[in-house]
Amino acid sequence: MSKFYINKSYIKSENILSIEDIDALLQEGQFIVKGGNVEVRRLQIGTIMCFIKKYFYKPSYRYLGRCSSAFGEKKSYDCFSKLEIPHPQVILCAEKRVIGKLHWSILATQEIPEATDLVSFLMSNNDHTLRKYIIDKIACMTGHIHNNGFFHGSLRLRNILLTQNTNPFFIDCPKGKYKKTPIGRGFIYDLLSIYKDITRVCTQEESKFFIAKYCAKTGKNIQQWQQKLPQMCYKKFGKMKPLRPLPTTLNTTNK
Numbered sequence: 001m002s003k004f005y006i007n008k009s010y011i012k013s014e015n016i017l018s019i020e021d022i023d024a025l026l027q028e029g030q031f032i033v034k035g036g037n038v039e040v041r042r043l044q045i046g047t048i049m050c051f052i053k054k055y056f057y058k059p060s061y062r063y064l065g066r067c068s069s070a071f072g073e074k075k076s077y078d079c080f081s082k083l084e085i086p087h088p089q090v091i092l093c094a095e096k097r098v099i100g101k102l103h104w105s106i107l108a109t110q111e112i113p114e115a116t117d118l119v120s121f122l123m124s125n126n127d128h129t130l131r132k133y134i135i136d137k138i139a140c141m142t143g144h145i146h147n148n149g150f151f152h153g154s155l156r157l158r159n160i161l162l163t164q165n166t167n168p169f170f171i172d173c174p175k176g177k178y179k180k181t182p183i184g185r186g187f188i189y190d191l192l193s194i195y196k197d198i199t200r201v202c203t204q205e206e207s208k209f210f211i212a213k214y215c216a217k218t219g220k221n222i223q224q225w226q227q228k229l230p231q232m233c234y235k236k237f238g239k240m241k242p243l244r245p246l247p248t249t250l251n252t253t254n255k
């Protein structure tokens with residue numbers, strides 16, 4: 001069965017009566033990105049500026065009894081709310097199924113105004129104190145979700161947005177899940193994903209600082225993981241090329 005969800009605290013549902021209405025909304029949006037099976041648009045719904053993501057599927061029974069990516073992402077955001085992890089508000093969510101076969105799913109989130117993703121930020125900002133402050137925050141956020149048995153599933157720096165007042169928000173989490181085992185593959189996958197990105201835009205000292213803060217939050221042995229994580233990362237991804245020439249000196253301010 002097709003289904004949709006509308007967050008009534010944000011928009012009036014009178015004008016949206018069916019999932020076709022939601023699909024039609026998309027045509028008006030400003031195009032942001034198009035990937036293999038996903039496109040993202042920016043659009044005002046009512047008074048709310050939104051980012052709307054539509055996932056396309058080759059219709060099959062693969063998703064029979066399984067969550068679509070849009071509802072999966074909504075579930076992750078619900079978990080982030082419980083864990084007090086900053087994230088955008090879900091405005092609406094819909095999935096189209098025909099005789100059990102999933103055709104598309106849509107998720108609209110409230111825009112985080114004037115946000116920068118962490119790759120862009122860490123590529124261009126040389127303020128040593130601010131960089132450390134943000135690395136500390138994302139290590140603690142990662143540790144916090146892991147401590148609560150939740151993994152993000154797409155924990156990349158491009159999927160963390162920074163607000164103007166330097167608050168990191170987790171986004172793009174359709175694969176997020178709770179796991180019963182404390183050290184499962186999901187957690188390692190998260191750690192490797194984010195650590196790989198960090199090594200490409202941060203100094204070695206900053207990468208070590210991330211591991212130290214993550215371990216402090218999760219009660220892991222810092223020395224062990226300072227050795228283990230770079231080795232695992234090398235084994236999985238090979239030698240990573242830095243994305244930016246890292247300055248030998250970084251500025252210091254009093255953040």
Ligand SMILES: Nc1ncnc2c1ncn2[C@@H]1O[C@H](COP(=O)(O)OP(=O)(O)OP(=O)(O)O)[C@@H](O)[C@H]1O
Pocket residue numbers: 032033035038040051053088109110111112113115117158159161171172
């Ligand atoms: N709520 C939001 N507020 C501000 N910007 C957003 C929001 N949601 C998405 N974006 C912007 O749109 C981009 C694409 O969104 P998102 O990461 O969810 O899609 P994706 O296509 O799955 O990305 P990826 O390339 O990581 O697979 C984000 O990197 C971000 O710049």
Ligand SMILES: [Mg+2]
Pocket residue numbers: 158159172
């Ligand atoms: Mg993304």
